Amino acid sequence: MVAETPVNTDWKIEDGVVVENGVVGPENGDIGRVVIEAPGVVAAARPGHFVMLRTWEGEPFLPRAMAPLSYDVASGRMEIFYRIKGPGTRAIARTHPGEIARVTGPLGRPVVEDFEGRRVALVGRGVGITPLLPLAEHIVAKGGEVRAYLSARTRDYVFGHDRFAALGPVRVRVDDEDGDEALVTDALARECEGYRVDAVYGCGSWRLTRAAEALGVSHGFPSYVFLESKMGCGVGYCKGCPARLRNGDGYKLVCVEGPVFPTREVELSDPVHGPPE
Protein backbone atom coordinates (compact mmCIF):
# COMPACT_ATOMS: atom_id res chain seq x y z
CA MET A 1 0.00 0.00 0.00
CA VAL A 2 2.98 2.31 -0.13
CA ALA A 3 2.08 4.86 -2.78
CA GLU A 4 4.09 4.89 -6.00
CA THR A 5 4.24 8.67 -5.88
CA PRO A 6 4.41 10.64 -2.65
CA VAL A 7 1.21 11.57 -0.90
CA ASN A 8 0.27 15.20 -1.50
CA THR A 9 1.18 17.12 1.65
CA ASP A 10 1.39 20.47 -0.13
CA TRP A 11 -2.01 21.61 1.04
CA LYS A 12 -2.92 24.52 3.21
CA ILE A 13 -5.87 25.55 5.32
CA GLU A 14 -7.10 28.96 4.30
CA ASP A 15 -9.85 31.18 5.65
CA GLY A 16 -11.50 32.16 2.40
CA VAL A 17 -14.42 34.51 1.95
CA VAL A 18 -17.75 33.78 0.28
CA VAL A 19 -18.13 36.22 -2.61
CA GLU A 20 -21.33 34.95 -4.23
CA ASN A 21 -23.77 32.21 -3.31
CA GLY A 22 -27.15 31.19 -4.66
CA VAL A 23 -29.34 28.57 -6.24
CA VAL A 24 -28.80 27.80 -9.93
CA GLY A 25 -31.76 27.32 -12.26
CA PRO A 26 -35.27 27.19 -10.81
CA GLU A 27 -35.52 28.90 -7.42
CA ASN A 28 -36.63 25.73 -5.69
CA GLY A 29 -33.86 23.73 -7.37
CA ASP A 30 -31.33 21.63 -5.51
CA ILE A 31 -28.13 22.95 -7.08
CA GLY A 32 -26.17 25.79 -5.53
CA ARG A 33 -23.26 27.83 -6.82
CA VAL A 34 -20.78 29.44 -4.47
CA VAL A 35 -17.78 31.59 -5.34
CA ILE A 36 -15.05 31.66 -2.73
CA GLU A 37 -12.01 33.87 -2.57
CA ALA A 38 -9.09 31.83 -1.26
CA PRO A 39 -6.07 32.99 -3.27
CA GLY A 40 -3.53 30.65 -1.68
CA VAL A 41 -5.41 27.48 -2.52
CA VAL A 42 -6.51 28.81 -5.91
CA ALA A 43 -2.94 29.61 -6.96
CA ALA A 44 -1.77 26.09 -6.14
CA ALA A 45 -4.68 24.17 -7.70
CA ARG A 46 -4.15 21.91 -10.71
CA PRO A 47 -6.60 19.79 -12.70
CA GLY A 48 -7.66 16.76 -10.67
CA HIS A 49 -7.36 18.53 -7.35
CA PHE A 50 -10.25 18.98 -4.94
CA VAL A 51 -10.81 20.90 -1.71
CA MET A 52 -12.45 20.30 1.66
CA LEU A 53 -14.89 23.09 2.48
CA ARG A 54 -16.53 24.18 5.73
CA THR A 55 -18.56 27.39 5.76
CA TRP A 56 -20.04 26.88 9.21
CA GLU A 57 -19.08 26.66 12.86
CA GLY A 58 -20.48 23.85 15.00
CA GLU A 59 -22.54 21.20 13.27
CA PRO A 60 -22.16 19.30 11.03
CA PHE A 61 -18.83 18.13 12.36
CA LEU A 62 -16.95 17.33 9.17
CA PRO A 63 -16.04 19.47 6.16
CA ARG A 64 -17.28 18.53 2.68
CA ALA A 65 -15.24 17.47 -0.35
CA MET A 66 -15.79 19.69 -3.40
CA ALA A 67 -14.31 19.82 -6.89
CA PRO A 68 -14.42 23.41 -8.21
CA LEU A 69 -15.49 24.22 -11.78
CA SER A 70 -12.84 26.89 -12.02
CA TYR A 71 -9.90 28.49 -10.28
CA ASP A 72 -9.17 32.08 -11.27
CA VAL A 73 -5.67 32.98 -10.21
CA ALA A 74 -6.09 36.70 -11.03
CA SER A 75 -9.03 37.16 -8.64
CA GLY A 76 -8.02 34.35 -6.26
CA ARG A 77 -11.50 32.89 -6.63
CA MET A 78 -12.88 29.40 -7.08
CA GLU A 79 -16.36 28.55 -8.29
CA ILE A 80 -18.12 25.52 -6.84
CA PHE A 81 -21.41 23.89 -7.83
CA TYR A 82 -22.95 21.70 -5.16
CA ARG A 83 -26.02 19.53 -4.85
CA ILE A 84 -28.02 20.53 -1.79
CA LYS A 85 -28.90 17.26 -0.14
CA GLY A 86 -27.60 17.00 3.42
CA PRO A 87 -26.73 19.12 6.45
CA GLY A 88 -23.34 20.20 5.03
CA THR A 89 -24.57 21.38 1.64
CA ARG A 90 -27.63 22.97 3.28
CA ALA A 91 -25.24 24.91 5.50
CA ILE A 92 -23.27 26.04 2.44
CA ALA A 93 -26.56 27.11 0.81
CA ARG A 94 -27.33 29.34 3.82
CA THR A 95 -24.01 31.17 3.55
CA HIS A 96 -23.93 34.85 2.60
CA PRO A 97 -21.30 36.92 0.82
CA GLY A 98 -18.69 38.18 3.26
CA GLU A 99 -18.85 35.10 5.47
CA ILE A 100 -15.85 32.90 6.06
CA ALA A 101 -15.33 29.70 4.11
CA ARG A 102 -12.57 27.51 5.43
CA VAL A 103 -10.87 25.76 2.54
CA THR A 104 -8.31 22.97 2.83
CA GLY A 105 -6.49 22.25 -0.39
CA PRO A 106 -5.53 21.66 -3.03
CA LEU A 107 -5.96 17.96 -2.28
CA GLY A 108 -5.43 14.74 -4.15
CA ARG A 109 -3.15 13.93 -7.05
CA PRO A 110 -3.30 16.29 -9.99
CA VAL A 111 -3.49 15.03 -13.55
CA VAL A 112 0.04 15.40 -14.87
CA GLU A 113 -0.05 13.69 -18.28
CA ASP A 114 1.62 15.37 -21.22
CA PHE A 115 -1.22 16.63 -23.40
CA GLU A 116 0.65 18.15 -26.33
CA GLY A 117 -0.99 17.03 -29.55
CA ARG A 118 -3.38 14.81 -27.64
CA ARG A 119 -7.08 14.62 -28.38
CA VAL A 120 -9.07 14.14 -25.21
CA ALA A 121 -12.77 13.47 -24.75
CA LEU A 122 -14.42 14.62 -21.52
CA VAL A 123 -17.65 12.98 -20.39
CA GLY A 124 -19.49 14.50 -17.44
CA ARG A 125 -22.91 14.61 -15.88
CA GLY A 126 -24.44 17.06 -13.40
CA VAL A 127 -22.10 18.38 -10.74
CA GLY A 128 -19.67 15.76 -12.04
CA ILE A 129 -19.09 18.07 -15.00
CA THR A 130 -17.25 20.55 -12.81
CA PRO A 131 -13.81 18.92 -12.32
CA LEU A 132 -13.56 18.48 -16.09
CA LEU A 133 -13.31 22.20 -16.88
CA PRO A 134 -9.93 22.83 -15.18
CA LEU A 135 -8.69 19.74 -17.01
CA ALA A 136 -10.06 20.99 -20.34
CA GLU A 137 -8.34 24.36 -19.88
CA HIS A 138 -5.10 22.62 -18.97
CA ILE A 139 -5.19 20.32 -22.00
CA VAL A 140 -5.77 23.19 -24.41
CA ALA A 141 -3.08 25.30 -22.74
CA LYS A 142 -0.65 22.40 -23.21
CA GLY A 143 -1.41 22.14 -26.92
CA GLY A 144 -4.01 19.39 -26.85
CA GLU A 145 -7.58 19.27 -28.14
CA VAL A 146 -10.72 18.65 -26.12
CA ARG A 147 -14.26 17.65 -26.93
CA ALA A 148 -16.80 17.77 -24.13
CA TYR A 149 -19.79 15.43 -23.83
CA LEU A 150 -22.04 16.86 -21.16
CA SER A 151 -25.18 15.41 -19.63
CA ALA A 152 -27.62 16.83 -17.08
CA ARG A 153 -31.23 16.78 -15.93
CA THR A 154 -31.90 20.16 -17.57
CA ARG A 155 -29.95 22.80 -19.48
CA ASP A 156 -29.58 24.83 -16.27
CA TYR A 157 -27.29 22.15 -14.95
CA VAL A 158 -24.85 21.92 -17.85
CA PHE A 159 -22.28 23.79 -15.79
CA GLY A 160 -19.61 25.77 -17.59
CA HIS A 161 -21.15 25.06 -21.01
CA ASP A 162 -19.89 28.23 -22.65
CA ARG A 163 -16.43 27.84 -21.24
CA PHE A 164 -16.18 24.30 -22.57
CA ALA A 165 -17.49 25.61 -25.91
CA ALA A 166 -14.68 28.18 -26.02
CA LEU A 167 -12.17 25.32 -25.82
CA GLY A 168 -13.62 22.86 -28.33
CA PRO A 169 -16.76 21.15 -29.60
CA VAL A 170 -19.44 20.41 -26.99
CA ARG A 171 -22.20 17.81 -27.23
CA VAL A 172 -25.07 18.03 -24.77
CA ARG A 173 -27.87 15.67 -23.76
CA VAL A 174 -30.40 16.75 -21.16
CA ASP A 175 -33.02 14.44 -19.68
CA ASP A 176 -35.98 16.80 -19.96
CA GLU A 177 -35.46 17.35 -23.69
CA ASP A 178 -33.73 14.21 -24.91
CA GLY A 179 -35.06 11.63 -22.43
CA ASP A 180 -32.84 9.89 -19.95
CA GLU A 181 -32.19 6.95 -22.28
CA ALA A 182 -30.20 9.10 -24.70
CA LEU A 183 -26.59 8.82 -23.66
CA VAL A 184 -24.28 11.67 -24.56
CA THR A 185 -21.66 8.99 -25.14
CA ASP A 186 -23.66 7.93 -28.23
CA ALA A 187 -22.34 11.14 -29.79
CA LEU A 188 -18.82 10.19 -28.71
CA ALA A 189 -19.34 6.74 -30.26
CA ARG A 190 -20.27 8.30 -33.60
CA GLU A 191 -17.39 10.74 -33.53
CA CYS A 192 -14.87 8.03 -32.68
CA GLU A 193 -15.42 6.85 -36.25
CA GLY A 194 -13.18 9.07 -38.30
CA TYR A 195 -11.72 11.07 -35.40
CA ARG A 196 -8.80 9.82 -33.39
CA VAL A 197 -9.38 10.01 -29.61
CA ASP A 198 -6.31 9.54 -27.39
CA ALA A 199 -7.99 9.43 -23.98
CA VAL A 200 -11.32 9.92 -22.24
CA TYR A 201 -12.05 11.26 -18.74
CA GLY A 202 -15.43 10.65 -17.12
CA CYS A 203 -17.11 12.04 -14.02
CA GLY A 204 -20.51 12.15 -12.40
CA SER A 205 -22.17 9.09 -13.94
CA TRP A 206 -21.27 5.43 -13.65
CA ARG A 207 -23.36 4.66 -16.72
CA LEU A 208 -21.63 7.25 -18.90
CA THR A 209 -18.18 6.42 -17.60
CA ARG A 210 -18.74 2.74 -18.31
CA ALA A 211 -19.94 3.61 -21.82
CA ALA A 212 -16.87 5.80 -22.34
CA GLU A 213 -14.63 3.03 -21.10
CA ALA A 214 -16.22 0.56 -23.53
CA LEU A 215 -15.48 2.95 -26.40
CA GLY A 216 -11.91 3.24 -25.18
CA VAL A 217 -11.56 -0.53 -25.20
CA SER A 218 -12.98 -0.90 -28.72
CA HIS A 219 -11.02 2.02 -30.17
CA GLY A 220 -7.83 1.48 -28.23
CA PHE A 221 -7.59 4.58 -26.03
CA PRO A 222 -7.27 4.71 -22.23
CA SER A 223 -10.08 5.93 -20.03
CA TYR A 224 -9.97 7.65 -16.66
CA VAL A 225 -12.54 8.43 -14.01
CA PHE A 226 -12.80 11.19 -11.42
CA LEU A 227 -14.22 9.42 -8.37
CA GLU A 228 -16.36 11.01 -5.71
CA SER A 229 -16.54 9.56 -2.22
CA LYS A 230 -17.77 10.32 1.24
CA MET A 231 -14.69 11.52 3.08
CA GLY A 232 -13.78 12.04 6.70
CA CYS A 233 -10.73 14.25 6.31
CA GLY A 234 -9.76 14.47 2.62
CA VAL A 235 -6.04 14.45 3.44
CA GLY A 236 -5.20 10.75 3.87
CA TYR A 237 -5.50 10.44 7.64
CA CYS A 238 -8.79 8.62 8.15
CA LYS A 239 -8.69 5.96 5.35
CA GLY A 240 -12.43 6.49 4.99
CA CYS A 241 -12.73 6.86 1.20
CA PRO A 242 -11.85 3.54 -0.42
CA ALA A 243 -12.22 2.96 -4.14
CA ARG A 244 -12.82 -0.71 -4.81
CA LEU A 245 -10.16 -2.14 -7.10
CA ARG A 246 -11.10 -4.46 -9.92
CA ASN A 247 -10.63 -8.20 -9.47
CA GLY A 248 -11.25 -7.89 -5.74
CA ASP A 249 -7.74 -6.61 -5.25
CA GLY A 250 -8.48 -4.40 -2.24
CA TYR A 251 -8.85 -0.65 -2.24
CA LYS A 252 -7.15 2.62 -2.98
CA LEU A 253 -7.96 5.87 -1.20
CA VAL A 254 -9.82 8.40 -3.33
CA CYS A 255 -8.33 11.34 -1.40
CA VAL A 256 -4.60 10.65 -1.70
CA GLU A 257 -4.35 8.02 -4.44
CA GLY A 258 -7.04 9.68 -6.57
CA PRO A 259 -9.42 11.24 -7.21
CA VAL A 260 -8.52 10.38 -10.83
CA PHE A 261 -7.93 6.72 -11.63
CA PRO A 262 -7.52 4.72 -14.82
CA THR A 263 -10.87 2.96 -15.20
CA ARG A 264 -9.08 -0.38 -15.56
CA GLU A 265 -8.00 -0.04 -11.91
CA VAL A 266 -11.26 0.68 -10.13
CA GLU A 267 -14.79 -0.62 -10.08
CA LEU A 268 -17.21 1.68 -11.85
CA SER A 269 -20.18 1.24 -9.58
CA ASP A 270 -21.83 3.12 -6.79
CA PRO A 271 -20.61 1.91 -3.40
CA VAL A 272 -24.03 2.58 -1.87
CA HIS A 273 -26.26 1.12 -4.55
CA GLY A 274 -24.02 -1.79 -5.39
CA PRO A 275 -22.66 -3.11 -8.66
CA PRO A 276 -24.08 -1.97 -11.99
CA GLU A 277 -27.51 -3.24 -12.91
Add this chain to the structure above:
Amino acid sequence: MKAELATDVGPLRLKNPVMPASGTYDWFGRDPEQVSADSFGAVVTKSVTLRPQAGNPPIRVAETPSGMLNAIGIPSVGIEEFLEEVLPQYHALDPPVIVSVQAYSPRECESMLARLSEQPRVDAVELNLSCPNLAHGTITAQSARLSAEMVAAARGATRLPIVAKLSPNVTDIAEIARAVEEVGADALCLINTVKGMAVDVETRQALLGNRSGGLSGPAIKPIALSMVWECYQEVDIPIVGVGGIATAEDALQFLLAGARAVQVGTATFREPRSLARIIAGIEEHLAQDGLHSVGELVGWCHKGRLTVGS
Protein backbone atom coordinates in the same frame (compact mmCIF):
# COMPACT_ATOMS: atom_id res chain seq x y z
CA MET B 1 7.26 31.69 34.26
CA LYS B 2 6.55 29.21 31.51
CA ALA B 3 4.55 26.23 32.72
CA GLU B 4 6.01 22.78 32.29
CA LEU B 5 4.03 20.87 29.67
CA ALA B 6 6.03 17.68 29.99
CA THR B 7 4.32 14.62 31.38
CA ASP B 8 5.21 11.01 32.06
CA VAL B 9 3.10 8.10 30.93
CA GLY B 10 4.73 5.31 32.87
CA PRO B 11 8.27 5.01 31.56
CA LEU B 12 7.48 7.26 28.60
CA ARG B 13 8.55 10.91 28.86
CA LEU B 14 6.48 13.28 26.70
CA LYS B 15 7.28 16.95 26.09
CA ASN B 16 3.56 17.69 26.21
CA PRO B 17 0.48 15.60 26.94
CA VAL B 18 -1.13 15.69 23.48
CA MET B 19 -0.80 13.03 20.78
CA PRO B 20 -2.91 11.87 17.85
CA ALA B 21 -5.23 8.91 18.34
CA SER B 22 -4.22 5.89 16.29
CA GLY B 23 -5.59 6.05 12.75
CA THR B 24 -6.36 9.76 12.74
CA TYR B 25 -3.04 11.25 11.70
CA ASP B 26 -0.45 9.91 9.30
CA TRP B 27 3.17 10.78 8.76
CA PHE B 28 3.81 10.61 5.02
CA GLY B 29 7.49 11.44 5.31
CA ARG B 30 6.61 15.11 5.55
CA ASP B 31 3.83 17.28 6.91
CA PRO B 32 1.93 20.12 5.31
CA GLU B 33 3.17 23.56 6.30
CA GLN B 34 0.49 24.12 8.96
CA VAL B 35 0.77 20.73 10.69
CA SER B 36 3.88 19.56 12.50
CA ALA B 37 4.19 16.16 14.08
CA ASP B 38 7.35 17.45 15.75
CA SER B 39 5.12 19.54 18.00
CA PHE B 40 3.17 16.49 19.23
CA GLY B 41 3.81 14.91 22.61
CA ALA B 42 4.11 11.59 20.80
CA VAL B 43 3.24 10.13 17.43
CA VAL B 44 0.92 7.13 17.29
CA THR B 45 0.80 5.00 14.15
CA LYS B 46 -2.24 3.50 12.49
CA SER B 47 -2.64 -0.04 13.87
CA VAL B 48 -0.46 -2.61 12.17
CA THR B 49 -1.45 -6.26 11.80
CA LEU B 50 0.75 -9.32 11.39
CA ARG B 51 -0.37 -10.03 7.84
CA PRO B 52 -1.51 -7.49 5.23
CA GLN B 53 -5.23 -6.77 5.18
CA ALA B 54 -7.30 -4.51 2.93
CA GLY B 55 -9.74 -3.01 5.39
CA ASN B 56 -13.51 -2.87 5.04
CA PRO B 57 -15.54 -2.22 1.89
CA PRO B 58 -17.17 1.18 1.39
CA ILE B 59 -18.99 3.00 2.88
CA ARG B 60 -16.44 3.44 5.67
CA VAL B 61 -17.50 6.71 7.27
CA ALA B 62 -20.79 8.34 8.16
CA GLU B 63 -21.39 11.61 9.91
CA THR B 64 -23.52 11.69 13.06
CA PRO B 65 -24.65 14.48 15.36
CA SER B 66 -21.41 15.77 16.95
CA GLY B 67 -19.22 13.10 15.49
CA MET B 68 -18.90 10.28 13.05
CA LEU B 69 -19.11 6.54 12.63
CA ASN B 70 -16.25 4.70 11.05
CA ALA B 71 -15.89 1.15 9.84
CA ILE B 72 -12.42 1.43 8.36
CA GLY B 73 -11.37 -2.09 9.35
CA ILE B 74 -7.65 -1.38 9.79
CA PRO B 75 -6.13 -1.52 6.32
CA SER B 76 -2.56 -2.66 7.02
CA VAL B 77 0.51 -3.49 4.99
CA GLY B 78 1.44 -6.14 7.56
CA ILE B 79 4.25 -6.00 10.07
CA GLU B 80 7.12 -6.85 7.69
CA GLU B 81 6.37 -4.13 5.15
CA PHE B 82 5.58 -1.78 8.03
CA LEU B 83 9.07 -2.33 9.45
CA GLU B 84 10.73 -1.99 6.06
CA GLU B 85 8.79 0.83 4.43
CA VAL B 86 6.72 2.74 6.98
CA LEU B 87 8.58 2.82 10.26
CA PRO B 88 11.91 4.10 8.83
CA GLN B 89 10.09 7.26 7.73
CA TYR B 90 9.34 7.96 11.37
CA HIS B 91 13.07 8.26 12.10
CA ALA B 92 12.84 11.85 10.90
CA LEU B 93 10.51 12.78 13.75
CA ASP B 94 11.47 14.07 17.17
CA PRO B 95 8.62 12.86 19.45
CA PRO B 96 8.45 9.31 20.81
CA VAL B 97 6.88 6.86 18.38
CA ILE B 98 4.10 4.66 19.71
CA VAL B 99 3.28 1.79 17.38
CA SER B 100 -0.32 0.65 17.54
CA VAL B 101 -0.59 -3.13 17.23
CA GLN B 102 -3.68 -5.11 16.26
CA ALA B 103 -3.19 -8.80 17.01
CA TYR B 104 -5.81 -11.49 16.54
CA SER B 105 -4.26 -13.87 19.06
CA PRO B 106 -1.70 -13.78 21.89
CA ARG B 107 0.68 -15.71 19.63
CA GLU B 108 0.39 -13.05 16.89
CA CYS B 109 0.86 -10.39 19.51
CA GLU B 110 4.00 -12.07 20.75
CA SER B 111 5.56 -12.36 17.33
CA MET B 112 4.77 -8.76 16.35
CA LEU B 113 6.12 -7.38 19.61
CA ALA B 114 9.28 -9.45 19.28
CA ARG B 115 9.87 -7.82 15.87
CA LEU B 116 9.06 -4.33 17.15
CA SER B 117 11.40 -4.73 20.12
CA GLU B 118 14.35 -4.98 17.72
CA GLN B 119 13.59 -1.55 16.27
CA PRO B 120 15.56 1.45 17.46
CA ARG B 121 12.79 4.01 16.88
CA VAL B 122 9.87 2.34 18.63
CA ASP B 123 9.39 3.96 22.01
CA ALA B 124 6.21 2.17 23.09
CA VAL B 125 3.44 -0.03 21.76
CA GLU B 126 -0.26 0.55 22.04
CA LEU B 127 -2.21 -2.70 22.01
CA ASN B 128 -5.45 -2.12 20.17
CA LEU B 129 -7.63 -4.54 22.10
CA SER B 130 -10.78 -2.73 21.18
CA CYS B 131 -11.40 -2.21 17.47
CA PRO B 132 -15.14 -2.73 16.92
CA ASN B 133 -14.83 -3.04 13.14
CA LEU B 134 -13.25 -6.40 12.54
CA ALA B 135 -15.06 -9.32 11.00
CA HIS B 136 -13.35 -11.68 13.46
CA GLY B 137 -16.07 -11.12 16.02
CA THR B 138 -15.06 -10.62 19.61
CA ILE B 139 -13.54 -7.43 20.79
CA THR B 140 -10.66 -8.65 22.96
CA ALA B 141 -11.24 -5.84 25.45
CA GLN B 142 -14.77 -7.10 26.15
CA SER B 143 -13.26 -9.97 28.10
CA ALA B 144 -10.96 -9.53 31.09
CA ARG B 145 -9.49 -12.97 30.45
CA LEU B 146 -8.77 -12.40 26.73
CA SER B 147 -7.37 -8.95 27.45
CA ALA B 148 -5.08 -10.31 30.14
CA GLU B 149 -3.89 -13.12 27.85
CA MET B 150 -3.05 -10.63 25.12
CA VAL B 151 -1.22 -8.22 27.41
CA ALA B 152 0.62 -11.08 29.14
CA ALA B 153 1.81 -12.33 25.75
CA ALA B 154 2.98 -8.82 24.88
CA ARG B 155 4.72 -8.45 28.24
CA GLY B 156 6.56 -11.72 27.68
CA ALA B 157 7.82 -10.53 24.31
CA THR B 158 9.01 -7.00 24.97
CA ARG B 159 10.44 -4.57 27.47
CA LEU B 160 8.90 -1.67 25.58
CA PRO B 161 6.23 0.25 27.46
CA ILE B 162 2.83 -1.29 26.74
CA VAL B 163 -0.28 0.87 26.52
CA ALA B 164 -3.50 -1.16 26.51
CA LYS B 165 -6.31 0.51 24.57
CA LEU B 166 -9.65 -0.54 26.00
CA SER B 167 -13.20 -0.58 24.72
CA PRO B 168 -16.14 1.36 26.14
CA ASN B 169 -18.44 -1.42 24.94
CA VAL B 170 -18.33 -3.23 28.28
CA THR B 171 -20.34 -3.47 31.47
CA ASP B 172 -17.44 -2.82 33.81
CA ILE B 173 -14.40 -1.06 32.36
CA ALA B 174 -12.55 -1.16 35.69
CA GLU B 175 -12.57 -4.96 35.68
CA ILE B 176 -10.75 -4.99 32.33
CA ALA B 177 -8.39 -2.22 33.48
CA ARG B 178 -7.41 -4.19 36.59
CA ALA B 179 -6.92 -7.35 34.53
CA VAL B 180 -4.42 -5.76 32.15
CA GLU B 181 -2.66 -3.88 34.95
CA GLU B 182 -2.12 -7.14 36.80
CA VAL B 183 -0.30 -8.77 33.88
CA GLY B 184 2.04 -5.87 33.28
CA ALA B 185 0.45 -3.16 31.14
CA ASP B 186 2.34 0.11 31.71
CA ALA B 187 -0.59 2.36 30.86
CA LEU B 188 -4.19 2.41 29.72
CA CYS B 189 -5.62 4.21 26.72
CA LEU B 190 -9.29 5.03 27.27
CA ILE B 191 -11.42 4.80 25.14
CA ASN B 192 -11.75 3.33 21.65
CA THR B 193 -14.92 4.09 19.67
CA VAL B 194 -18.42 3.22 20.84
CA LYS B 195 -20.20 0.66 18.71
CA GLY B 196 -22.92 2.22 16.60
CA MET B 197 -24.83 2.03 13.35
CA ALA B 198 -26.39 4.12 10.62
CA VAL B 199 -29.26 3.12 8.34
CA ASP B 200 -29.82 4.45 4.83
CA VAL B 201 -33.55 5.06 4.30
CA GLU B 202 -33.14 5.18 0.53
CA THR B 203 -31.58 1.71 0.24
CA ARG B 204 -33.28 0.46 3.42
CA GLN B 205 -29.96 -1.04 4.42
CA ALA B 206 -27.17 -0.46 6.89
CA LEU B 207 -25.19 2.49 5.54
CA LEU B 208 -21.72 1.28 6.44
CA GLY B 209 -20.08 -1.46 4.40
CA ASN B 210 -19.35 -3.39 7.59
CA ARG B 211 -22.92 -2.71 8.80
CA SER B 212 -21.93 -1.39 12.22
CA GLY B 213 -19.11 0.98 13.08
CA GLY B 214 -17.41 2.89 15.84
CA LEU B 215 -18.75 6.24 17.03
CA SER B 216 -16.21 8.97 17.74
CA GLY B 217 -16.11 12.72 18.14
CA PRO B 218 -17.60 15.10 20.75
CA ALA B 219 -20.66 12.83 21.04
CA ILE B 220 -18.65 10.29 23.06
CA LYS B 221 -16.68 12.66 25.27
CA PRO B 222 -18.88 12.21 28.37
CA ILE B 223 -18.56 8.42 28.09
CA ALA B 224 -14.78 8.64 27.79
CA LEU B 225 -14.50 11.08 30.68
CA SER B 226 -16.47 8.88 33.03
CA MET B 227 -14.37 5.84 32.13
CA VAL B 228 -11.13 7.75 32.72
CA TRP B 229 -12.49 8.98 36.03
CA GLU B 230 -13.53 5.50 37.09
CA CYS B 231 -10.31 3.75 36.09
CA TYR B 232 -8.22 6.44 37.78
CA GLN B 233 -9.76 5.29 41.03
CA GLU B 234 -9.34 1.61 40.29
CA VAL B 235 -5.81 1.24 38.92
CA ASP B 236 -2.39 2.73 39.60
CA ILE B 237 -1.00 2.74 36.06
CA PRO B 238 -1.27 6.00 34.12
CA ILE B 239 -4.13 6.71 31.74
CA VAL B 240 -4.12 8.26 28.29
CA GLY B 241 -7.55 9.79 27.75
CA VAL B 242 -9.20 9.82 24.34
CA GLY B 243 -12.72 10.35 23.05
CA GLY B 244 -14.19 13.49 21.57
CA ILE B 245 -11.41 15.91 22.49
CA ALA B 246 -11.60 18.90 20.16
CA THR B 247 -10.45 21.83 22.31
CA ALA B 248 -7.93 22.58 25.05
CA GLU B 249 -10.81 22.73 27.52
CA ASP B 250 -11.81 19.18 26.56
CA ALA B 251 -8.21 18.06 27.10
CA LEU B 252 -8.08 19.76 30.50
CA GLN B 253 -11.25 17.94 31.52
CA PHE B 254 -9.54 14.62 30.81
CA LEU B 255 -6.45 15.63 32.78
CA LEU B 256 -8.62 16.66 35.72
CA ALA B 257 -10.50 13.35 35.53
CA GLY B 258 -7.20 11.52 35.81
CA ALA B 259 -5.52 11.23 32.40
CA ARG B 260 -1.77 11.94 32.27
CA ALA B 261 -1.95 12.54 28.54
CA VAL B 262 -4.63 12.77 25.88
CA GLN B 263 -5.18 11.73 22.31
CA VAL B 264 -6.98 13.77 19.69
CA GLY B 265 -8.68 11.93 16.84
CA THR B 266 -11.81 12.93 15.00
CA ALA B 267 -11.19 16.64 15.65
CA THR B 268 -8.19 16.43 13.30
CA PHE B 269 -10.51 15.45 10.44
CA ARG B 270 -12.51 18.63 10.96
CA GLU B 271 -9.46 20.81 11.60
CA PRO B 272 -5.99 19.39 10.91
CA ARG B 273 -4.40 22.01 13.20
CA SER B 274 -6.33 20.75 16.25
CA LEU B 275 -3.38 19.22 18.12
CA ALA B 276 -1.24 22.36 17.93
CA ARG B 277 -4.15 24.50 19.11
CA ILE B 278 -4.89 22.18 22.01
CA ILE B 279 -1.23 22.15 23.09
CA ALA B 280 -1.11 25.95 23.00
CA GLY B 281 -4.42 26.19 24.85
CA ILE B 282 -3.26 23.93 27.67
CA GLU B 283 -0.10 25.99 28.08
CA GLU B 284 -2.13 29.17 28.22
CA HIS B 285 -4.48 27.72 30.82
CA LEU B 286 -1.61 26.60 33.06
CA ALA B 287 -0.09 30.06 32.90
CA GLN B 288 -3.41 31.75 33.69
CA ASP B 289 -3.96 29.56 36.71
CA GLY B 290 -0.40 30.01 37.90
CA LEU B 291 0.34 26.30 37.68
CA HIS B 292 3.89 25.03 37.21
CA SER B 293 3.13 21.79 35.42
CA VAL B 294 0.50 19.67 33.73
CA GLY B 295 1.00 17.06 36.44
CA GLU B 296 -0.62 19.34 39.00
CA LEU B 297 -3.93 19.03 37.17
CA VAL B 298 -3.93 15.27 36.72
CA GLY B 299 -6.69 13.68 38.76
CA TRP B 300 -7.71 16.91 40.48
CA CYS B 301 -11.38 15.85 40.27
CA HIS B 302 -10.63 13.17 42.80
CA LYS B 303 -9.19 15.62 45.34
CA GLY B 304 -12.41 17.52 45.74
CA ARG B 305 -13.59 20.99 44.89
CA LEU B 306 -11.23 23.82 44.11
CA THR B 307 -12.02 26.54 46.64
CA VAL B 308 -10.80 30.09 46.72
CA GLY B 309 -7.47 30.24 48.48
CA SER B 310 -6.81 26.53 48.29
